[in-house]
Amino acid sequence: MTVSKDTFLNFKLNQQQLSELGEAIITRSREVYDRVAAVPDAECSFDTVIRPLAELENWSAGEENVATFLQYVSDDKQVRDASMDVDKKLQEFGIESAMRLDLYQRVVAARANTSPEAFAALSDEDRRLFDKIELDFKRNGLALPEAQRNELKVLKKQLADQSIEFSRRVNEDATSVAVDESELDGMPRDWIDGLSKDESGKRLVTMKYPDFFPLMKMCKVEETRKKVLFANDSRCKDNVATLEKACGAKCNSIKCRRQAAKLLGYQNHAAFKLEIKMAKTDEAAISFLADLRKRLYPLAEKELDVLRRIKAQEKEKLGLPNDGQINAWDMHYYSRLLKETEYDVNDELIKEYFSMASVTAGMLKIYETVLSLKFNEIEQPPVWHKDVRMFQVSDAASGETIGHFYLDLHPRDGKYTHAACFGLRPGCQHADGRRDLPAAAMVANFSKPTADKPSLLKHNEVTTFFHELGHVMHQICSKVQWARFHGTAVERDFVEAPSQMLENWCWEAAELEKLSSHYVRKGEPLPRDQIDRMVKAKNLNAGLLNLRQIFFGTFDLTVHTAEEDLDTTALWSKLREEVTLTQNMPNTWGAATFGHIMGGYDAGYYGYLWSEVFSADMFLNRFSKEGVENPKTGMDYRTMILGPGGSRDASQMLHQFLGRDPTMDAFLKSIGLEESSKL
Incomplete structure (x- = not known):
């Protein structure tokens, strides 16, 4: 086995380099897709269709991961924003590529040309690859009529935009609560000293968990705990609209997902x-x-x-x-x-x-x-x-x-x-x-x-x-x-x-x-x-x-699983009380910071x-x-x-x-x- 020489990854990318990397990924990917799409039906096989697509993934995955990772960890906001922009473009390109009928037709032809004996001769991982690529195209709607395919494509792009914006609001949220030290009875001195101060000298408790969770566990002052929890559970109100309200010509994320699922059967x-x-x-x-x-x-x-x-x-x-x-x-x-x-x-x-x-x-x-x-x-x-x-x-x-x-x-x-x-x-x-x-x-x-x-x-x-x-x-x-x-x-x-x-x-x-x-x-x-x-x-x-x-x-x-739009704030409160046996914090919208629901879970x-x-x-x-x-x-x-x-x-x-x-x-x-x- 020969190990790739590019052992160490490059994280010192500026805005221009990130943008260029994103464009390079898209350009090379499009070239491979066009080449595979041009394979005549009679010549479609695992080696001419499935393998090139998988080899492209082998190359692009690492490049994409680095380019989009920096939005989460860079201390340069311009780099974070550039990384987020690349992420957005790659997601849009990914949706566009996953909806290419010509690629799906090549996969269908490759399946038709592969005899049971030839399929059995592939390795276990290659057979799984073949099945998964074909299933992915079907789940992306390629077996649908053209009008429905286009409708699904629009819904997916809207969802990608909404997911990025939802996460951005949560990640960049800077909510804090200003409190006097007398309101922090029970908190360790080192924890208090770690808090910054506002102009009046009050301590600022952020919603980041090294601040939030110790306070909720140790602060003897009930009113302080209540005040900080209220601030935490009433963050990112704009995300409520992303979940449940239409925004201009767009539908909300939950409805987008429901409509997309219905289109796919x-x-x-x-x-x-x-x-x-x-x-x-x-x-x-x-x-x-x-x-x-x-x-x-x-x-x-x-x-x-x-x-x-x-x-x-x-x-x-x-x-x-x-x-x-x-x-x-x-x-x-x-x-x-x-x-x-x-x-x-x-x-x-x-x-x-x-x-x-x-x-x-x-x-x-x-x-x-x-x-x-x-x-x-x-x-x-x-x-x-x-x-x-x-x-x-x-x-x-x-x-x-x-x-x-x-x-x-x-x-x-x-x-x-x-x-x-x-x-x-x-x-x-x-x-x-x-x-x-x-x-x-x-x-x-x-x-x-x-x-x-x-x-x-x-x-x-x-x-x-x-x-x-x-x-x-x-x-x-x-x-x-x-x-x-x-x-x-x-x-x-x-x-x-x-x-x-x-x-x-x-x-x-x-x-x-x-x-x-x-x-x-x-x-x-x-x-x-x-x-x-x-x-x-x-x-x-x-x-x-x-x-x-x-x-x-x-x-x-x-x-x-709902068949109609829901008031997520009311549902959150109702279920929290029913399931956890404790009351929800009144006049809050906890679902707005429930990152899992828009982050892949x-x-x-x-x-x-x-x-x-x-x-x-x-x-x-x-x-x-x-x-x-x-x-x-x-x-x-x-x-x-x-x-x-x-x-x-x-x-x-x-x-x-x-x-x-x-x-x-x-x-x-x-x-x-x-x-x-x-x-």
Whole structure:
């Protein structure tokens, strides 16, 4: 195997270079499409039609990823805007190309010319490629009459524009709440010192999660929590119009999706999306959420009773009135108080053992051991920001370099506001025998170090770190021929399972000791008795927390199975109260910042819980039994689950790894419910 010489990616692109790169991708792609479209029907085959299209994807995927990635991470607004413009143009070109009837006709001719014997002689991945390319064209409406094809094309372009604008508003939102320090009772001094000030000297609490979530958990002043939550849930009002109101000649995004699905012959958008997922039908996904919701209600009711008791005790102690309710702004606060008072788990004390340096070093070591890998940090790496670290990944046994990844872990203005893995270059094979090494980036917003303290992570942030790096490992460990199957390009309701499974290491006592080291008392790990209490509290409010996930999934599926336009603000409020058993913040529009619904998870949010079922089954029935650092189990996981990427059905990979079909038993057990249920 020859590795591509272009090992390192170029992130030092200015506006003009980004624009030129976008044009180059479009020009080369159009040339290939025109060449394939010109192949006579009699000469259409896998080699003359399917292979050239796939080889183009192998080249263009990495180029596109870099060009569009910079909108999320560059500290230069002009570069971010240019990257966004390229993204928009590429999406528009992609929609246009996916609607080319001449290309679809060549694929149909290639299928007609391929005998069953010739098809069987192709490799498994090539056969899957053939099927997927043909299905993609059909799902893009190429079997429709011309008028309907053109109508679908318009709808798709509108949706692409709306998705980009929706995300831009969320990413660039600068909402903050000005508060006096007296309103921040209970907040740590280092957290307060990390807040900027306005002209009057008040502290500014932003909606970025290093500000928002600590305040919701620790601020003793109920009115402050209420004020900040209101600000958070009433952001980006223009996005409400994107979801549900017509804008000029355009229809809203939900209606666009519904109309597109109807044109293609599907009952609704959810039915269209789920056809190519593990669930297969919207009925299966809805039934899954409803069934789990029913099982969780008794548990959640008990959890709410406990939280009300904790609230009553605190209010009585402080001599304050008590409304007897767990309000939206109370949930995080009293959950934290319960954790500290009855489980003796104090997140603020625990985070002193989880400095960014100790967690990163410990986590990388665990991943090296479990997956039989070796990580080496690149000195003075070619990156997009000085804070970014870059690592070379090698196979531990052979020493062969298999990829690179980047860590961009702290917030800054204009940067993507959540935690995510971005695939930057797929590992794939070129026609001349060269192989591209995969590259991926983990982007997060963990608190920055201060003058007297390093960046300290709460345990849930350690878990987030493990999860997102799990996605990175999925990208790095995948080895396929075709880019479209690389890494996390699996069914969307399975994509979270490999990373969710790796979160379990954050609950293993021996692993937590390896990850931890007190930031002052260097080398002192988290005490074992503290670890035991943390593990005991693992399922604290599991009912309520999973109902929250069911709420998001139910909202998503409801709007995407509806036969008519909905008031998303009213629906959000109604479902939140019905499903989560807590009231929604009045006069807010939470759906306006529900990024998943416009960021690729439309009709797919249920997948987080769906995939949790598989992650629990993999961990409890392989790693937990065979050893969490068992190299044989880890290598099975690397080769059977991560390695194939999307080149096989997830159900087949799970069956191979588990030795049977998955069940819900392990998941129910993992959250404290011992019931048994088959999927």
